Amino acid sequence: MEITFVGGWASDSAQYPVLAGSARVLVPFSGFRPEELPQLIAENSGVLxxxxxxxxxxxxDCLHLFPQFDQVILIAPFLAFTDSFPERLVRRMIAGMAVNPAEVVASFYANCGEERDLAFDESLTPALTEGLEYLISSRFEPEKTVSIDNLTLVHGIQDKIVRGRAFERVKEFFVPGRIVTPDCGHKISEQVLLELIRA
Structure with a gap:
């Protein structure tokens, strides 16, 4: 089964080693620019x-490609990051990236509920800073409600990054085939991830 995994800000394949061993992993900003994503997945199928x-x-940017997949699983989705996380805090992170980027990323991982001790590559600082700027400005306002049978929406009930109100805004516009709310934070466990794929 073909699996494509599109990560989040500062995500690392080491966070999900089993998945990384079998999936195509795409990491935003450090691995691709936002406008490149549609082309990167245009020929893919299986699980997104x-x-x-x-x-x-x-x-x-890729809603039109969802029908070509057997499953589309969106974990902690949002229409605008600032629906959940105040712009002033994102700007504080941007300022911190210029002083001590490793500390900013480590703090972010801790708030995600990350349990692994992940090394930080200082060379990624410009790309990650660009990603934070993107999160301030990027927003999506759908024109109408869309029902998508192959879509699963996932949100950890203890998520401190994408809070409930931001997730509810997604649910206002996208009616999925399935909603899963594991008892976890922003990062869900690899075991839960694999169970979602198998389901």
Missing amino acids: LSWSTGAHMLLK
């Missing part, structure tokens, strides 16, 4: 899995 910023990008 995404997390947070990646889920936002798919809703905004």
Whole structure:
């Protein structure tokens, strides 16, 4: 089964080692620019899995490609990041990236509920800063409600990054075939991820 995983801001394949061993992993900003995503997945099929910023990008720019997949799974999606996370805090992160980027990323991982000790590559600082600027400005306002049978929306009930109100805005416009609300934070466990794919 072909699996494509579109990660989130500062995501790392080491966060999901089993999945990374079998899936095509696309990481925004450090691996591709937002406008490149439609072309990157245009020939793909099987399962389209995404997390947070990646889920936002798919809703905004790749909705027309959803029918070619057996499953589309969006974890912690949002229409605008600032629906959940105040712009002033994102700007504080941008300022921090200029001083101590490793600390900013480590703090973000902690708020995600990340349990792995992930190394930070300083060379990614410009790309990650660009990603934060994107999160301030990028927004998607659908023109109408869309029902998508092969869509699963996932939101951890303890998510501190994409909070409930931002997830509810997605549900106002997209009626999925399935909604899953695991008892976790922003990052869901790899076991839950694999169960979602198998389902």
